[in-house]
Amino acid sequence: MPDVELHLPVVNTVLERHKGSAGALLPILHDIQERIGFVPDAAVPEIAHALNLSQAEVRGVISFYHDFRTAPPARHILRLCRAESCQSRGAEQLAAQLRERLQLDDHGSSADGSISLRPVYCLGACACSPAVELDGRVHARLSAERLDALLDACREDA
Numbered sequence: 001m002p003d004v005e006l007h008l009p010v011v012n013t014v015l016e017r018h019k020g021s022a023g024a025l026l027p028i029l030h031d032i033q034e035r036i037g038f039v040p041d042a043a044v045p046e047i048a049h050a051l052n053l054s055q056a057e058v059r060g061v062i063s064f065y066h067d068f069r070t071a072p073p074a075r076h077i078l079r080l081c082r083a084e085s086c087q088s089r090g091a092e093q094l095a096a097q098l099r100e101r102l103q104l105d106d107h108g109s110s111a112d113g114s115i116s117l118r119p120v121y122c123l124g125a126c127a128c129s130p131a132v133e134l135d136g137r138v139h140a141r142l143s144a145e146r147l148d149a150l151l152d153a154c155r156e157d158a
């Protein structure tokens with residue numbers, strides 16, 4: 001079944017649920033992402049029509065908030081801390097390592113679908129910088145070798 005047919009009933013259920021609510025765009029987008037895992041492109045015209053917005057306005061909001069995904073999520077979510085303490089203790093070298101291994105600039109998903117990369121601005125582990133969060137678990141005092149091991153583990157469970 002094509003994705004459009006697969007996702008539209010869910011999108012329509014969500015739109016019906018939020019019908020008549022003021023400021024419904026963000027709750028609708030969150031609701032769709034929670035149910036489908038991402039906001040499919042086929043949802044955009046439906047949302048725009050329901051809220052009397054242009055498709056460009058809806059797409060603008062989706063792209064403005066980096067937490068919204070427009071494709072299915074990768075198997076693992078890796079968030080590299082880019083805040084001050086981590087920056088001063090090696091986060092930029094880790095970012096360069098991620099760029100090289102995943103071919104990603106701070107954001108997006110690896111071509112094999114194993115890892116989605118996102119920046120984060122403090123994980124509450126400043127005393128143990130630099131830090132990343134992998135699938136909700138913080139890894140602190142991260143070295144290049146430990147980051148490599150985490151990436152290898154993510155790719156091995158494919």
Ligand code: FES
Nearest residue numbers: 081086123125126
């Ligand atoms: S600055 Fe990175 S954990 Fe706080």
